[in-house]
Amino acid sequence: MELPGQTGTNCRGIIDEVVTLAGTRLHPRNLPEEGQTDMSVRITLLFLLLTLTLIGAARQAPAPKRKPIPPKTVALTFDDAVKTHLTVVAPLLKQLGFRATFFITQKWMEDQAYFLTWDEVARIHRLGFEIGNHSWTHSDFGKAENGAKLGAELELVEKELAKVGVPKPVSFAWRRNAFGPEALEQLRRRGYVVARRGMQPDVPYGAIQVGPALQVKKHHPLLIPTTGDAYPAWTFEHFKKVLLSAKPDEIIVLQFHGVPDEKHPWVNTPPAAFREYMTYLKQNGYRTLALRDLWQYYDSARLPDDPLLKARCCAK
């Protein structure tokens, strides 16, 4: 993965080549015989002028463009470390050859009947899925006083993941979709490159509506919106409406919780419905990605100046 500040560039190579050529031209063994001097000096000066112009152009050349987004691209995300992520979701996604991100929080882990243990999180990682950070306490990080504590919480999750052999995450999911500038700064400091928010503030929490599809020129990678937040009242028709909402060059981002989610029924997805959604994606040629995969579609030298970077959203 190409990380921020590591933009590939060919400028250096071009400059080196031109400088080498100029050096060869001016080498003593290449200097002209007497009588040819005037013309040769002119040619050399012209060559130097051309060289400097090329160097200038190379320096001003735009950074490499981001990768084009193929149509029917969908990011799949699963929050809260629910046990059914291992027993229902991961096996089905593996069977379908899908990529996805599971966002882990310690908040409910003591309830081992319904939530994952760290060892089970590691099993999901070994199946090939991305493990993302969803904070230790699952607090409202939209609030300034909590935002400053996010760094320490991210680290607690990272340490537990390291103990079971899961690499440090680069993806984060905002709890209850609330975000604020203090927490954003903590994400940057700890090297997170992508973070998913909810449909808010574009669409109110709990509404059966379609959220924004990701536009990489508009939405900052640490504030990637949710296009479809799977509530129990979702219908198959609504699911298709979410998918069809993406225009060319946009990405659908889906947010699920447990399948089923007995402890948090307001975000439950029934397994039969989930199977229907995933089968539809497979049969209709959708490409499913983990959240970290979305970074490749950003032009890292020109991240969007998203007005939400300075905003505080959705805190209750």
Ligand SMILES: [Zn+2]
């Ligand atoms: Zn959550």
